[in-house]
Amino acid sequence: MSLEVPADLEKQIDERITHYPVSKRSAVLPVLHLLQHHFRFVNEEVIEWAAAKLELEPIKVLEVVSFYPGFRQSAPGKYHIRVCRTLSCAMAGSYELMDSLCEKTGIDRSGVDHHNPIAVSADGTYSIEFAECLASCGTGPVCMVEDDFYESVDDVDALLAKYS
Amino acid sequence: MTFMKAWTTSTLSLPNTPDPIFLTAPQNHPNHRTYPLPTMSAITYKSGKEPHPNERRIIFKNVDREGWDQSIDTYEGEGGYDQLKRAVAMEPGAVTNEVKSAGLRGRGGAGFPAGLKWSFLPPNNTKPVYLICNADESEPGTFKDRYIIHQDPHQLIEGMAIAAFAVGAKLAYIYIREEFPQGAEILEKAITEAREKGYLGKNILGTDFELEIYVHRGAGAYICGEETGLIESLEGKRPYPRIKPPYFPAAMGLYLCPTIVNNVETLCHVRHILEMGGEEWSKVGTPNNTGTRILCVSGDVKKPGYFEVEVGKVTMGELINDMCGGLKDGRSLKAVIPGGSSAKVLRADETFKVGKGDDCKEISIWDIPMDFDTLAACGSMAGSGGVIVIDDSRSISWVLNNINNFYAHESCGQCTPCREGSLWMKKITDRLVADKAAPSDIETLDAVARNIDGQTICAFGEASSWPTESFVEKFKDELIADTKPELENTPVNAEKELAAAGLL
Secondary structure, three states: OOOOOOHHHHHHHHHHHOOOOOOHHHHHHHHHHHHHHHHOOOOHHHHHHHHHHOOOOHHHHHHHHHHOOOOOOOOOOOEEEEEEOOHHHHHOOHHHHHHHHHHHHOOOOOOOEOOEOOEEOOOOOEEEEEEOOOOOHHHOOOEEEOOEEEOOOOOHHHHHHOOO | OOOOOHHHHOOOOOOOOOOOEEEEOOOOOOOOOEEEEOOOOOOOEOOOOOOOOOOOOOOOOOOOEOOOOOOHHHHHOOOOOHHHHHHHOOOHHHHHHHHHHHOOEOOOOOOOEHHHHHHOOOOOOOOOEEEEEEEOOOOOOOOOHHHHHHHOHHHHHHHHHHHHHHHOEEEEEEEEOOOOHHHHHHHHHHHHHHHHOOOOEOOHHHOOOOEEEEEEEOOOOHHHHOHHHHHHHHOOOOOOOOOOOOOOOOOOOHHHOOEEEEEHHHHHHHHHHHHHOHHHHHOOEEOOEEOEEEEEEEEOEOOOEEEEEEOOOOEHHHHHHHHOOOEOOOOOEEEEEOOOOOOOOEEOOOEEEEOOHHHOEEEEHHHOEOOHHHHHHOOOOOOOOEEEEEEOOOOHHHHHHHHHHHHHHHOOOOOHHHHHHHHHHHHHHHHHHOOOOOOHHHHHHHHHHHOOOOOOOOOHHHHHHHHHHHHHHHOHHHHHHOOOHHHOOOOOOHHHHHHHOOOO
16 A cells, blocks of 8 residues: 555544544545545545554445545546536536537547446546536526536637646 | 505514614505514614615614624624623523524524423423524525625524523534535634623633533535534534434434524524513514514516515515516516425415415415415425515526426435435426427426435435426426427437436
């Protein structure tokens, strides 16, 4: 196991764990969020490190990672895009937005399925997936790029220009 | 368009608030009426984001407000945390009684009375009590908690602190959906500010009341909005909902201790209930449907958006035609999903029997007052307040398929009828939109839905099957018109499909 967790990240993780005085296991999600934010995805080494940190069997961490769509088990692009797929955004054109983003970024989503929802551009700059309802149904179509949120997206070029 | 004014005008008596500022619709406005706003100072809103005259802003008072920010100084400048000060001088039970007398019903979806929920805590309890704020806002069509969290976080924290005092919780969590990363940061900053000011931590406001609130981010799973699923998630597990009984959170919740789970909007109301008094607050809205609530409108209207209205004082017609600018030009209404995507669809040309005894009458979709009881009487629900408007340009098969995709994706997989059924419903409507369905598929679709409903641990079973049940019931002809009779008795080639999907 050769995962190198920087000291300041581990400090943040230790602080998060104190938010759960009753059970360290409760910190699985926040610890994974911090690790994913740093390493970009959650692989076996990350899972084992988190499990050791929280004194859990690795399977207890893996079962969480494999359930929640918010955790990625493979590397995304430098900029990860999530497009809302659900009804109100779809009515406002989110499928067209997805097509347009894929076209501009050169992403091929033909291999995407439920277990592999993310498609990455050939140069690794962008990755994309559909997300279920991002809770901004009045301003569709909406998407997120990394942690940034965009409403009523109509200018794909301007959006992507911010992330290049 | 004619509206049934009896619903609105006869019940329009509003409490007098001190020094009210009147927001008045133009005299020639079809819904001309006057609303006092519960505020001491004139409020201006950002240009283009002004509340509609039909609104009564309590929870959303500061949303889109000119000069407003999320800082504690701004909040305190408007009387922020005064109600917490009032609460800690009261008996905890008295706070609960105010919430009970207000008749506050949960704003997350089920509409369960919040005060009653609080009073389900076991008497003589010796275990710790936890409070959880459900900020997992994820019911499709709902976008209200987002604005409270992002623009007025201290309102939520004050509401939570009062609620925690009432139920005896020393530790509280805000379970916020992962897709609100900025919201989580804003809340954490607000919590830090509140702690620095002595509104959180030990010896709050010089009393022996203590409370810590932590923000817990979810990870993109809709099922975490179900309160027992949320609790499992907060325990660091897969969010498989727990069976009730015995796992009613008030008795056996987080770490199997008594736990109160309330929605963001519900907890915010607690602060205003104390300010106005439960009795006065209960005069807002309509009997048994008290207070204001935020309606979120999306879909085929000219101006989608969020509107805080007195419960039951605005009809569907007023909401769509006046507040949202009506349908798009040249379009007519086909259907409305009135309370988040799991609410049963209402067809535009249906009539609904509402009221009891002498008050019983038939009304059109336009005249439905947007309250809990009437929408239930119409065979649907007020749910989370997410109203999705569908016009005649939409294919019902396409709409239903979009919804079925959502529920198939979000089923947690714990109960077989839901795990399998939600996927089958999706597969059938996938075929329907691909012109590959046979007429008998519609019967199968309905049968699958009816074998989920009532057969699962949690209400997701109903949430996933009600759309299909109601769409098939109300739009059967249109769904069948999208099928191909020549495909009848043509078995689906399972092997070929599996091979195409790369599974063989």
